[in-house]
Amino acid sequence: xxxxxxxxxxxxxxxxxxxxxxxxxxxxxxxxxxxxxxxxxxxxxxxxxxxxxxxxxxxxxxxxxxxxxxxxxxxxxxxxxxxxxxxxxxxxxxxxxxxxxxxxxxxxxxxxxxxxxxxxxxxxxxxxxxxxxxxxxxxxxxxxxxxxxxxxxxxxxxxxxxxxxxxxxxxxxxxxxxxxxxxxxxxxxxxxxxxxxxxxxxxxxxxxxxxxxxxxxxxxxxxxxxxxxxxxxxxxxxxxxxxxxxxxxxxxxxxxxxxxxxxxxxxxxxxxxxxxxxxxxxxxxxxxxxxxxxxxxxxxxxxxxxxxxxxxxxxxxxxxxxxxxxxxxxxxxxxxxxxxxxxxxxxxxxxxxxxxxxxxxxxxxxxxxxxxxxxxxxxxxxxxxxxxxxxxxxxxxxxxxxxxxxxxxxxxxxxxxxxxxxxxxxxxxxxxxxxxxxxxxxxxxxxxxxx
Amino acid sequence: xxxxxxxxxxxxxxxxxxxxxxxxxxxxxxxxxxxxxxxxxxxxxxxxxxxxxxxxxxxxxxxxxxxxxxxxxxxxxxxxxxxxxxxxxxxxxxxxxxxxxxxxxxxxxxxxxxxxxxxxxxxxxxxxxxxxxxxxxxxxxxxxxxxxxxxxxxxxxxxxxxxxxxxxxxxxxxxxxx
Numbered sequence: 001x002x003x004x005x006x007x008x009x010x011x012x013x014x015x016x017x018x019x020x021x022x023x024x025x026x027x028x029x030x031x032x033x034x035x036x037x038x039x040x041x042x043x044x045x046x047x048x049x050x051x052x053x054x055x056x057x058x059x060x061x062x063x064x065x066x067x068x069x070x071x072x073x074x075x076x077x078x079x080x081x082x083x084x085x086x087x088x089x090x091x092x093x094x095x096x097x098x099x100x101x102x103x104x105x106x107x108x109x110x111x112x113x114x115x116x117x118x119x120x121x122x123x124x125x126x127x128x129x130x131x132x133x134x135x136x137x138x139x140x141x142x143x144x145x146x147x148x149x150x151x152x153x154x155x156x157x158x159x160x161x162x163x164x165x166x167x168x169x170x171x172x173x174x175x176x177x178x179x180x181x182x183x184x185x186x187x188x189x190x191x192x193x194x195x196x197x198x199x200x201x202x203x204x205x206x207x208x209x210x211x212x213x214x215x216x217x218x219x220x221x222x223x224x225x226x227x228x229x230x231x232x233x234x235x236x237x238x239x240x241x242x243x244x245x246x247x248x249x250x251x252x253x254x255x256x257x258x259x260x261x262x263x264x265x266x267x268x269x270x271x272x273x274x275x276x277x278x279x280x281x282x283x284x285x286x287x288x289x290x291x292x293x294x295x296x297x298x299x300x301x302x303x304x305x306x307x308x309x310x311x312x313x314x315x316x317x318x319x320x321x322x323x324x325x326x327x328x329x330x331x332x333x334x335x336x337x338x339x340x341x342x343x344x345x346x347x348x349x350x351x352x353x354x355x356x357x358x359x360x361x362x363x364x365x366x367x368x369x370x371x372x373x374x375x376x377x378x379x380x381x382x383x384x385x386x387x388x389x390x391x392x393x394x395x396x397x398x399x400x401x402x403x404x405x406x407x408x409x410x411x412x413x414x415x416x417x418x419x420x421x422x423x424x425x426x427x428x429x430x431x432x433x434x435x436x437x438x439x440x441x442x443x444x445x446x447x448x449x450x451x
Numbered sequence: 452x453x454x455x456x457x458x459x460x461x462x463x464x465x466x467x468x469x470x471x472x473x474x475x476x477x478x479x480x481x482x483x484x485x486x487x488x489x490x491x492x493x494x495x496x497x498x499x500x501x502x503x504x505x506x507x508x509x510x511x512x513x514x515x516x517x518x519x520x521x522x523x524x525x526x527x528x529x530x531x532x533x534x535x536x537x538x539x540x541x542x543x544x545x546x547x548x549x550x551x552x553x554x555x556x557x558x559x560x561x562x563x564x565x566x567x568x569x570x571x572x573x574x575x576x577x578x579x580x581x582x583x584x585x586x587x588x589x590x591x592x593x594x595x596x597x598x599x600x601x602x603x604x605x606x607x608x609x610x611x612x613x614x615x616x617x618x619x620x621x622x623x624x625x626x627x628x629x
Binding site: 013015016018019020022023025026027028083106107108109110111113114342378379380 | 534536
């Protein structure tokens with residue numbers, strides 16, 4: 001995809017700068033211009049440019065080579081093309097030695113520039129694909145990979161970062177699809193155990209006996225079909241982390257076994273006599289309310305307290321609506337690249353549908369919705385129609401006035417929702433709400449609306 | 452309803468202009484008109500023996516008729532932008548003026564015997580391409596689409612005188628052009 005790659009054209013001659021920029025824009029790239037080396041270096045800190053066209057001769061004490069060196073020092077992966085009106089072998093050699101990817105003489109043949117840029121973009125696309133695939137393969141998620149601007153999520157991420165180096169057991173509670181495993185992996189990868197295994201087990205997927213043998217392993221002949229000795233997930237995770245997903249679904253018998261492992265750090269393989277000692281950090285996750293399960297007598301309270309040493313509650317996506325545009329944009333960028341579709345943005349109408357939907361399946365459902373829309377859409381932007389399938393599910397916000405709601409509370413909700421919808425744009429929000437800006441500021445202050 | 456104008460500069464054959472109007476401009480959702488323009492000698496660059504397309508676009512922006520939505524000028528002069536050796540045409544991306552040059556579209560330019568049909572076909576494709584830019588279209592990866600980038604006549608030959616489905620979908624429908 002072209003539009004992901006931004007280009008900066010640096011030339012003190014405005015007409016050169018603008019004509020090249022305009023020509024590259026026609027090719028679909030996002031192009032900025034800078035009229036001096038200094039301006040180019042300043043712009044490079046604000047935006048991530050993939051390609052720089054830098055004129056060799058520029059006044060002001062900072063020529064093209066110096067500009068290139070400063071940019072490369074900070075962004076070694078940037079591709080820099082030096083352009084000049086006066087070609088000499090010496091300058092070409094200097095430019096290439098200092099790290100220029102190419103050296104072109106103006107005026108140059110349009111074919112030459114076109115081939116040059118498409119060659120660089122091809123390499124950049126491959127590099128990017130490679131890094132996405134590597135990440136996918138190793139699933140080496142880090143905290144930086146979790147996309148959110150929600151204050152509650154920020155608190156969770158900073159707590160998770162603090163506890164990453166500890167061995168304490170962590171309990172992650174949250175609805176299905178909120179990213180519990182992603183957080184567990186990030187905790188594992190940020191701690192001392194990062195080089196050791198991360199083993200994930202879905203406790204809901206297996207029957208009691210199978211899960212027991214899956215977790216603790218079994219000896220040869222322990223049960224029919226146990227032809228070989230097999231080590232379990234706890235042993236596999238030795239030195240690392242075991243992630244027990246859907247812990248609320250395990251049977252009372254397994255609850256006792258698990259309690260023993262957590263207390264003693266040792267267990268027996270199924271059918272085994274020998275005690276196995278392991279050093280494993282346990283991160284458990286559940287979508288059910290475990291406190292309630294304890295109160296109902298379905299989950300052992302002693303196990304609950306053992307697991308719940310550090311508690312992380314991941315909010316549902318509908319409770320952090322401000323993340324919807326951010327996450328949707330993130331998925332769009334990744335998926336359009338992975339699926340090879342030239343889809344660049346989500347239209348205002350499309351975003352409105354996403355904001356109004358209640359997302360019972362949370363972030364995972366949002367990712368799937370964006371993927372489906374990218375596959376089926378016909379234009380370069382995902383529109384309301386591309387997300388029409390969500391309407392069939394019927395999970396849309398419906399407006400009902402709660403019995404004891406005051407007018408002020410209603411006004412506050414309307415202001416918060418409008419600010420979220422406009423990304424915090426006061427002018428736009430005021431226009432949508434039908435009030436002037438100063439009134440909106442006053443109300444934001446009065447209702448202590450977070451911005 | 453605003454018009455999509457084709458503007459001939461001196462020396463441009465009426466037959467070429469008619470082909471451009473019929474084969475290219477009439478395909479957009481607006482009525483088409485024709486105007487005549489003065490020469491573009493003011494844009495001549497003696498050092499390059501070519502004509503700058505940027506001053507031409509600036510002039511067109513000043514001369515655009517009041518009832519026009521877009522204005523595409525056609526010239527026999529060889530055009531350039533400062534950073535490139537030549538351009539087949541130049542238009543404001545998403546703007547209202549554009550220009551195409553016929554100079555490099557003739558077989559004679561490449562030392563080959565003249566071929567009227569080939570020449571007219573190339574002119575129509577380039578007119579479609581630059582008008583597409585005026586309607587906000589950028590280059591298309593589909594080599595057969597009129598919006599694919601052509602830096603030589605071989606690449607113009609590969610194009611059809613039509614937009615691919617994706618580019619066509621981004622154009623305004625008849626009656627929607629403002």
